[in-house]
Amino acid sequence: xxxxxxxxxxxxxxxxxxxxxxxxxxxxxxxxxxxxxxxxxxxxxxxxxxxxxxxxxxxxxxxxxxxxxxxxxxxxxxxxxxxxxxxxxxxxxxxxxxxxxxxxxxxxxxxxxxxxxxxxxxxxxxxxxxxxxxxxxxxxxxxxxxxxxxxxxxxxxxxxxxxxxxxxxxxxxxxxxxxxxxxxxxxxxxxxxxxxxxxxxxxxxxxxxxxxxxxxxxxxxxxxxxxxxxxxxxxxxxxxxxxxxxxxxxxxxxxxxxxxxxxxxxxxxxxxxxxxx
Amino acid sequence: xxxxxxxxxxxxxxxxxxxxxxxxxxxxxxxxxxxxxxxxxxxxxxxxxxxxxxxxxxxxxxxxxxxxxxxxxxxxxxxxxxxxxxxxxxxxxxxxxxxxxxxxxxxxxxxxxxxxxxxxxxxxxxxxxxxxxxxxxxxxxxxxxxxxxxxxxxxxxxxxxxxxxxxxxxxxxxxxxxxxxxxxxxxxxxxxxxxxxxxxxxxxxxxxxxxxxxxxxxxxxxxxxxxxxxxxxxxxxxxxxxxxxxxxxxxxxxxxxxxxxxxxxxxxxxxxxxxxx
Numbered sequence: 283x284x285x286x287x288x289x290x291x292x293x294x295x296x297x298x299x300x301x302x303x304x305x306x307x308x309x310x311x312x313x314x315x316x317x318x319x320x321x322x323x324x325x326x327x328x329x330x331x332x333x334x335x336x337x338x339x340x341x342x343x344x345x346x347x348x349x350x351x352x353x354x355x356x357x358x359x360x361x362x363x364x365x366x367x368x369x370x371x372x373x374x375x376x377x378x379x380x381x382x383x384x385x386x387x388x389x390x391x392x393x394x395x396x397x398x399x400x401x402x403x404x405x406x407x408x409x410x411x412x413x414x415x416x417x418x419x420x421x422x423x424x425x426x427x428x429x430x431x432x433x434x435x436x437x438x439x440x441x442x443x444x445x446x447x448x449x450x451x452x453x454x455x456x457x458x459x460x461x462x463x464x465x466x467x468x469x470x471x472x473x474x475x476x477x478x479x480x481x482x483x484x485x486x487x488x489x490x491x492x493x494x495x496x497x498x499x500x501x502x503x504x505x506x507x508x509x510x511x512x513x514x515x516x517x518x519x520x521x522x523x524x525x526x527x528x529x530x531x532x533x534x535x536x537x538x539x540x541x542x543x544x545x546x547x548x549x550x551x552x553x554x555x556x557x558x559x
Numbered sequence: 560x561x562x563x564x565x566x567x568x569x570x571x572x573x574x575x576x577x578x579x580x581x582x583x584x585x586x587x588x589x590x591x592x593x594x595x596x597x598x599x600x601x602x603x604x605x606x607x608x609x610x611x612x613x614x615x616x617x618x619x620x621x622x623x624x625x626x627x628x629x630x631x632x633x634x635x636x637x638x639x640x641x642x643x644x645x646x647x648x649x650x651x652x653x654x655x656x657x658x659x660x661x662x663x664x665x666x667x668x669x670x671x672x673x674x675x676x677x678x679x680x681x682x683x684x685x686x687x688x689x690x691x692x693x694x695x696x697x698x699x700x701x702x703x704x705x706x707x708x709x710x711x712x713x714x715x716x717x718x719x720x721x722x723x724x725x726x727x728x729x730x731x732x733x734x735x736x737x738x739x740x741x742x743x744x745x746x747x748x749x750x751x752x753x754x755x756x757x758x759x760x761x762x763x764x765x766x767x768x769x770x771x772x773x774x775x776x777x778x779x780x781x782x783x784x785x786x787x788x789x790x791x792x793x794x795x796x797x798x799x800x801x802x803x804x805x806x807x808x809x810x811x812x813x814x815x816x817x818x819x820x821x822x823x824x825x826x827x828x829x830x831x832x833x834x835x836x
Binding site: 283284285287288296297298299300301304305308319320321322323325326329332333336337339340341342343374403429470556 | 560562563564565573574575576577578579581582585590596597598599600601602603607609610613614616617618620621731833
């Protein structure tokens with residue numbers, strides 16, 4: 283229930299029709315009596331810089347959730363970036379601080395890693411493979427590094443994306459072993475599909491599942507279907523898995539804290555969310 | 560329930576805390592399954608021109624409700640004004656047309672007049688007094704003229720406001736008899752308080768109620784309390800009255816039609832509204 287007193291979180295991206303956050307945050311806010319709302323604002327890339335400046339002049343806006351196609355360009359439009367956003371080279375949340383400055387952060391990776399930790403995984407000293415070095419892959423790799431993994435394998439069809447991320451990771455984490463030459467999942471403790479492969483029926487798999495050991499933990503970022511062909515194949519080999527929407531629900535408590543709202547658990551959020559899938 | 564597919568009507572003004580429209584429109588939209596929402600956007604006067612341009616670039620915005628302090632400045636920022644907005648010199652609704660241009664209109668007066676007509680009043684040929692020639696008084700006077708009244712008395716403590724409105728009315732309605740010299744309500748068929756007097760306890764009355772004939776219809780624009788001291792005094796004299804919120808609820812069907820949504824009645828809107836008074 284939006285009122286004149288309601289604090290807004292602008293949800294900025296284009297197109298807006300597939301936005302999920304309003305149907306998670308708003309039922310949560312309502313269920314616990316927080317007078318706040320996430321409001322989709324459809325902004326095209328060419329309008330983004332001016333729109334961002336305007337939106338943060340709205341007297342009832344406290345922050346923003348940033349999505350496609352603005353996650354990368356946001357890095358150049360805020361006053362300060364978190365270390366994770368710096369390494370990721372992307373930003374999906376902005377807080378308007380009391381001094382009027384904008385702080386950018388990136389929670390995709392935090393949500394992914396938090397989900398693994400809550401499933402009992404030990405990441406400290408682990409070896410992980412991230413296939414796909416776009417915004418979400420970079421964010422996951424940055425959060426893996428922050429969680430103390432020993433080695434990260436990176437792969438992207440565009441080799442420069444993987445190389446750029448590797449350089450940023452190495453400059454922040456000198457002891458981290460980073461490779462960029464292969465999407466072969468053999469020998470990893472965790473492997474992640476951070477590509478869009480799996481969004482559409484008939485997509486090829488992001489890596490050779492027959493090379494994944496049954497003890498390897500397998501994660502997915504695609505949310506369109508919960509059990510993608512990739513996850514199903516991994517599960518068939520006996521691998522423990524994490525579905526794409528776990529990353530979504532696990533990161534929301536982190537956003538709530540970032541924006542200064544009372545926090546909650548992913549379980550509560552899943553229970554109140556009004557998503558159609 | 561706001562979704563990524565939801566059409567937004569931006570509710571622009573400052574401060575936002577007393578906005579009422581979201582608690583009327585949104586329950587109505589929800590009750591009839593229209594995927595639209597009125598969203599408050601707090602914009603200060605100095606930011607308004609740029610903000611308006613930005614907001615109408617949002618890909619999910621169809622229109623705007625404009626309130627204090629922007630009703631007058633809006634006239635210079637849209638591509639076309641309705642005749643009523645032109646005479647009122649104020650604009651409280653903007654439609655983004657399919658060709659990308661902005662049409663400004665003003666519905667305060669339409670709501671007021673529609674309420675009178677629905678109460679059985681005959682306005683054609685009537686003599687009406689409007690005390691207070693700010694935005695809402697101008698709008699009401701413009702709508703009275705459009706409804707075919709024979710004469711309008713205007714009064715404002717700032718004589719230039721009344722004179723300016725009189726000139727605009729006369730230029731559009733040559734046969735209309737317009738006076739600006741008195742707030743004496745004697746001899747009028749309808750008298751209207753269009754000043755803020757009555758917002759606060761202890762405000763003096765906008766005109767000498769002892770001079771209002773019991774057959775005169777008495778209207779009020781103050782919404783903060785339904786039965787203002789002015790209306791109560793008129794009612795005590797036997798006058799039929801129209802409360803301030805009638806103007807609000809009577810104008811909403813006109814906005815719904817303006818924005819291209821399915822319309823409804825004030826009674827339905829009152830029944831679903833979640834206003835606290």
